[in-house]
């Protein structure tokens with residue numbers, strides 16, 4: 001069962017803008033775009049997330065050349081313990097040759113998440129700060145065993161919001 005946006009909106013820790021509410025789930029806005037500065041490492045146990053540098057927007061938008069970027073969402077989220085978030089790119093992004101790599105948001109996760117932006121259009125793309133780029137669809141977890149996310153990303157990038 002997918003939650004309608006008006007219910008899913010309760011998971012946002014930041015104030016919602018009306019366009020974010022979708023028939024199924026909510027849209028997430030883009031807050032930062034980073035370029036990678038070194039390689040990553042994924043081992044059997046350990047990992048090293050590469051450092052990255054935020055790109056300054058020109059005025060209120062980024063002019064992106066083809067390539068791979070990390071993005072940080074503007075919205076902070078608290079996934080309820082009885083739901084899982086499935087994150088998808090907005091189709092408008094795909095229609096302009098841009099892909100968003102976005103994964104599963106676990107029950108109980110709180111934070112301001114990250115994703116991968118792939119600009120495939122050889123002419124590049126312009127993205128405005130705060131544009132909606134992803135749709136988070138909330139699926140009810142049943143039966144609910146009470147397991148919640150407790151990994152290293154718990155509470156990431158929360159500032160004024162309650163952890």
Ligand SMILES: O=c1ccn([C@H]2C[C@H](O)[C@@H](COP(=O)(O)OP(=O)(O)OP(=O)(O)O)O2)c(=O)[nH]1
Pocket residue numbers: 087101102103104105106107109112113114115149150151152153
């Ligand atoms: O595209 C995504 C998908 C998930 N998350 C957040 C929510 C999720 O609960 C958390 C961890 O995601 P995941 O479990 O996929 O990451 P992992 O690499 O397996 O980390 P861990 O070992 O902490 O589970 O990161 C994002 O920020 N972006």
